[in-house]
Amino acid sequence: MAVSSQDFFVIKAKENGVNVIGLTRGTDTRFHHSEKLDKGEVMIAQFTEHTSAVKVRGKAVIQTSHGIIDTED
Ligand code: TRP
Numbered sequence: 001m002a003v004s005s006q007d008f009f010v011i012k013a014k015e016n017g018v019n020v021i022g023l024t025r026g027t028d029t030r031f032h033h034s035e036k037l038d039k040g041e042v043m044i045a046q047f048t049e050h051t052s053a054v055k056v057r058g059k060a061v062i063q064t065s066h067g068i069i070d071t072e073d
Contacts, residue, residue: 004048010063011045011056013037014071018058020045025052 011020020043022033032050037043037060045054056062062069 004046006046006048007065008044008046009054009065011037011043012061012063013039013041014059014061015039018056018060021055021057022051023053023055025050029053 011018016038018037018041020035020037021031022035022045024030024032025048029052035043045051047054056071058071060071062071
């Protein structure tokens with residue numbers, strides 16, 4: 001699938017230095033991208049042919065089609 005038709009998810013940083021880490025799809029699960037967000041910055045992203053999982057490190061609000069998740073302190 002060249003262009004992803006997946007829903008977007010939104011991550012809003014509640015502090016400086018929040019990391020949004022993309023993990024690869026397939027048998028080899030590894031970090032392939034790390035994006036640093038400062039307080040108030042928003043990242044809008046999708047799961048793609050390259051990205052099957054996302055790890056969020058730091059205080060943030062994450063909005064997905066499954067609901068809104070607020071990371072703990
Ligand atoms: N090049 C990555 C991809 O197409 C970009 C990306 C999409 C990404 N979604 C992400 C990076 C989520 C980090 C987190 O898969």
